Amino acid sequence: MEYSLETKCIHGEAHRHRDALCAISYPIYQTASFSHLTPGHNLSGFDYTRESNPTRSYLEETITSIEAGAVDSLAFATGMAAINVCFEHFRAGDHIICTDDLYGGVVRLIARICRKNGLVIDYVDTADLQALRQAVRENTKAIYLETPSNPMMHISDIRACAEIAHGNGALLIVDNTFLTPYLQNPLALGADIVVHSGTKYLNGHNDTACGFLCTRDAGLAEEYRLLAKTTGGTLSPFDAWLVMRGIKTLPLRMERHVQNARIVADWLLEQPFVSKVYYAGLPAHPGYEVNAAQARGAGAMISFAVEDSETALRILRQVKLITFAESLGGAETLLTYPVIQTHADVPKEQRERLGISDRLLRLSVGLEDPGDIIRDLEQAAVF
Numbered sequence: 001m002e003y004s005l006e007t008k009c010i011h012g013e014a015h016r017h018r019d020a021l022c023a024i025s026y027p028i029y030q031t032a033s034f035s036h037l038t039p040g041h042n043l044s045g046f047d048y049t050r051e052s053n054p055t056r057s058y059l060e061e062t063i064t065s066i067e068a069g070a071v072d073s074l075a076f077a078t079g080m081a082a083i084n085v086c087f088e089h090f091r092a093g094d095h096i097i098c099t100d101d102l103y104g105g106v107v108r109l110i111a112r113i114c115r116k117n118g119l120v121i122d123y124v125d126t127a128d129l130q131a132l133r134q135a136v137r138e139n140t141k142a143i144y145l146e147t148p149s150n151p152m153m154h155i156s157d158i159r160a161c162a163e164i165a166h167g168n169g170a171l172l173i174v175d176n177t178f179l180t181p182y183l184q185n186p187l188a189l190g191a192d193i194v195v196h197s198g199t200k201y202l203n204g205h206n207d208t209a210c211g212f213l214c215t216r217d218a219g220l221a222e223e224y225r226l227l228a229k230t231t232g233g234t235l236s237p238f239d240a241w242l243v244m245r246g247i248k249t250l251p252l253r254m255e256r257h258v259q260n261a262r263i264v265a266d267w268l269l270e271q272p273f274v275s276k277v278y279y280a281g282l283p284a285h286p287g288y289e290v291n292a293a294q295a296r297g298a299g300a301m302i303s304f305a306v307e308d309s310e311t312a313l314r315i316l317r318q319v320k321l322i323t324f325a326e327s328l329g330g331a332e333t334l335l336t337y338p339v340i341q342t343h344a345d346v347p348k349e350q351r352e353r354l355g356i357s358d359r360l361l362r363l364s365v366g367l368e369d370p371g372d373i374i375r376d377l378e379q380a381a382v383f
């Protein structure tokens with residue numbers, strides 16, 4: 001019987017994984033290694049936790065079952081460890097097109113590691129399909145994008161990008177961190193690989209780091225497993241268990257996150273100290289229609305520009321309920337200053353072109369009463 005996403009988030013693959021003592025919660029196999037009976041014969045099928053561990057495998061199967069279209073998934077210690085393996089797949093001389101608005105850590109990975117390894121990477125606004133088509137070269141091996149993107153919330157048409165990639169024999173890689181499998185399924189829309197920072201909504205409690213690669217190609221998954229085992233950034237059993245616990249409430253949390261975000265975005269639009277609101281759930285947002293056609297919601301990430309940098313700094317200093325911190329996707333509302341935090345390593349010229357200025361704030365709307373979030377922003381904005 002095929003269960004719905006809500007049910008799979010709670011039960012995972014439990015029907016196949018009852019342990020010997022019938023525990024409701026899947027056990028944490030907190031072990032580095034597994035015994036062998038005789039050479040070449042181990043009972044469990046597990047050898048060494050860097051390579052595989054039952055608690056991690058259980059989480060990976062749960063993610064595969066909720067990320068529609070996936071045939072396999074791998075869990076990593078962080079989102080960046082997952083993204084690194086994703087890029088390790090390519091060879092020197094391969095051309096990769098990345099969307100121009102990306103989490104700053106990925107921009108740093110590209111600048112410091114991928115280019116050193118000989119990858120040829122161009123940044124293109126993948127929301128502009130004409131520009132994307134023109135950027136494709138004979139040796140283009142992948143298109144890499146976030147939608148909504150971090151922090152400017154650009155929306156790319158996943159189906160159209162997949163068509164362009166596949167027309168050239170290239171892969172489409174989509175970072176689905178902001179929407180999660182509950183709101184968007186890039187693989188079902190034609191993408192080949194989905195990346196998640198599970199640190200965010202999938203775990204959902206701001207208490208552990210994690211990352212995933214999901215793919216609809218079993219051969220690619222096998223290669224990723226070899227790369228993950230070799231580079232060593234796989235997820236610990238305890239963190240896998242925490243993320244599994246978080247996923248049980250993913251649908252409920254996402255519903256409430258989206259409701260709260262819409263209330264806060266509508267309020268921000270009316271504020272004299274706010275000059276621009278970037279939220280994919282606002283009808284005036286460029287890409288609103290594309291997002292509505294390919295996703296079941298706009299998520300709960302909002303960026304907004306205020307009138308000047310003094311106002312931005314005042315808000316960051318004066319928030320009381322909201323926490324001034326990096327990261328996103330947890331129960332607690334977090335406010336980030338991308339220019340000195342998440343996107344500090346993005347070259348200044350690229351930041352300025354995108355609008356990542358000292359007037360831009362990024363809000364991860366949490367699960368508190370939205371009235372309390374608004375009142376906190378209101379008091380923080382006044383002199």
Ligand SMILES: Cc1ncc(COP(=O)(O)O)c(C=O)c1O
Pocket residue numbers: 078079080081103105146150175177178196197198199200209210211327342
């Ligand atoms: C969209 C996105 N992708 C990937 C990452 C990297 O994930 P992690 O911090 O878990 O390494 C982040 C981190 O903020 C992110 O926002």
